[in-house]
Amino acid sequence: MAKTDDAATAAGTAGAGGDRLTPVLRPVRAGNGFEEALEQILQLLRLGLVPGGERLPAERELAERMGISRVTLREVLKVLTDQGLVESRRGRYGGTFVLSRPDTHGEDELRRRLAGVDVEDTLRFREVLEVGAAGLCASHGLTAEDARRLRQALAATHDAPLGAYRRRDTLLHLTLAELSGSPSLTARYAGVRATLNDLLDCIPLLVRNLEHSQQQHTAVVEAVLDGDAEGARAVMREHCEGTAALLRGFLS
Known part of the structure; x- marks a missing residue:
C-alpha cells in the first residue's frame, strides 16, 4: 500500500539525516543537557515537524544529534510521556510516537x-x-x-x-x-x-x-x-x- 503524502514525509524525517529536524536539533551545552534537550524536542512538537501519530527518530539518533546520553534522553521522553505529548509503543514497529493535539481554539x-x-x-x-x-x-x-x-x-x-x-x-x-x-x-x-x-x-x-x-x-x-x-x-x-x-x- 502506498504511503500517504504526510506519512511519507514523516518517514523521511527520521531517515537520511532528518533534514527537516536540523534547524531544531543541535548539540546542547554542557551543564544543562536535560533542560536544553527537553526544550528542543518540545520545539519539534510545537512546530509540528513530527506530526501527531508519527514516530520520533530513534533514541540513538536523537541522543547523538543533541550530544546527550541515552539515559538523559529517556528522562526527557518520560517527562513528555507524563505530559501526554508522546507515548512509547513496543514491537517491531514500535518507538516513541507523538500524540495528536486536541482542538485548542476555545x-x-x-x-x-x-x-x-x-x-x-x-x-x-x-x-x-x-x-x-x-x-x-x-x-x-x-x-x-x-x-x-x-x-x-x-x-x-x-x-x-x-x-x-x-x-x-x-x-x-x-x-x-x-x-x-x-x-x-x-x-x-x-x-x-x-x-x-x-x-x-x-x-x-x-x-x-x-x-x-x-x-x-x-x-x-x-x-x-x-x-x-x-x-x-x-x-x-x-x-x-x-x-x-x-x-x-x-x-x-
Whole structure:
C-alpha cells in the first residue's frame, strides 16, 4: 500500500539525516543537557515537524544529534510521556510516537496562550530574523543542493492540504533560516517560530490569506535563487507584516 503524502514525509524525517529536524536539533551545552534537550524536542512538537501519530527518530539518533546520553534522553521522553505529548509503543514497529493535539481554539486556551506573551515583541523579532535570513541566503548564494531543498520546501507548501499547511509553511521558513549560514540565527528563529505558531493556532486559516502568502513565498524564493538580496528582504518584510496584521486583527 502506498504511503500517504504526510506519512511519507514523516518517514523521511527520521531517515537520511532528518533534514527537516536540523534547524531544531543541535548539540546542547554542557551543564544543562536535560533542560536544553527537553526544550528542543518540545520545539519539534510545537512546530509540528513530527506530526501527531508519527514516530520520533530513534533514541540513538536523537541522543547523538543533541550530544546527550541515552539515559538523559529517556528522562526527557518520560517527562513528555507524563505530559501526554508522546507515548512509547513496543514491537517491531514500535518507538516513541507523538500524540495528536486536541482542538485548542476555545477562549480559555486563547487566554492561556496569550498570557505572558509579548505579541509585538515576538512579531518584531520574527521580522528581523526572517528578513535577515532571506537577505543572507540571496547575498551569499546557495549550492545546487541547497537550492533543491529550498525549491522542494516551497513546492510542499503549494501541494499542502489545508490541515497540513502551517506545518509545511513552518518548514519552508525554517529552511530559509538554516540556509542563511548562521546557526545562531537558525536557533533563535526556531524559538520565535514556535511562539508564533502558538499565536497562529489561535486564529482561523483563511484561504485568501494563504493564497497571498503563497505568492509571497514564491517571490522570496525566486529572489533568493536570483541572488537579489534587496528584493528578498523586501518581499519577506511584506510577508511578515501581513502575518502581523492578521494576528493583531484577531488578537487585539
